[in-house]
Amino acid sequence: MTKDRMNPEVDFYFSKAQTWQNELEQLRLIVLDCGLTEVLKWGSPCYTFQRSNIVLIHVFKEYCALLFFKGALLQNADGILIQQTENVQGGRQIRFTNVREIIQLKPLLKAYIYEAIEVEKAGLTVKFKKSTEFAIAEEFQHRLAEIPALKTAFDALTPGRQRAYLLYFAQAKQSRTRESRVEKCMPQILNGKGLNEE
Template sequence: MNPKVDSFFEKDSRWQEEYRLMRKLMMECGLTEELKWGVPCYTYPSGRTGKPANVVLIHGFKDYCALLFHKGALLKDTEGLLIQQTENVQAARQVRFTNVVEILDRRSVLKAYIYEAIEVEKAGLEVKLKKTKEFDMSDEFKEYLDGSPELKTAFEKLTPGRQRGYLLHFSQPKQPKTKVSRIEKAIPRIFEGLGLND
């Protein structure tokens, strides 16, 4: 156990008992514990690079806590436990819990999933992600790009991840005026080379 992660498990939370049980499970599976994004993240050396790769993390929400498998899309999910958080999440999958009993009852299954995730890393497997051009572009944003070569150039200079973030953000609203409002607010950030959340 990594002492740098202890603070997460000592914080007051409705999921503390569940978190501690999940932590014990991770340690029994031989993963390395780190603190990433403010939550416990468990790594294993990648068979492709030899560097520590994120395998699973523990996180909590209002209605549930979860194990998030970073490459969950590659797991067999023999028990049908894995949940895709939103349709736009390509690789990660969650196993959700609302109490300790659910974790205890699935202990052996969870270990099997964790060991399978470790095997995915050992093999150096990667999730085949959709390319940016495969994401939907709203008609409103297309009009802005067609009307401004400078904006189009600035957008194309962004990293693929930043481009995808904007494309998703602009296409989510149902109302065209909301889409336009989001686009107009984002244009200065695009020209600065910044992503939606930078």
């Protein structure tokens, strides 16, 4: 039954994996056994319920993981869901460093997947912080006050694009670096584009 749910368009991801191959295959079987649809999104295997993203399998150098898109809404009574960085609002990971861990956690992983499906069925959504709740780097604030067209263009960006810029500017530790980032991004903002858009 699980093999029937495998999407041939996603097979290459698992066969090309140079690290974590056994772990990825085990995660794939567990997720597919929960009745989700397998698709490829952002270059990774993504599993959906009625076209809504539920969980993604992805790899890093030190670990592989299941990423629950609405993980912040899951109970996490076992404390295994991890927030990747302080700026990640909805997603939560369960990380693995060997196939043994995955096999031992199989019943628990399925429970989290089924809970994530129930969250989706209930129509629950993650309450994201508004862009106005993020700190604005002083260097960017100065430019917004100095150039009205920049403020107008920034205010017209989608909240996600605004957050990406605010986080990017704030991550720099030195004022000189923040200033350089603001200068570099001003043309993008004025053109209505997001941080990594061309």
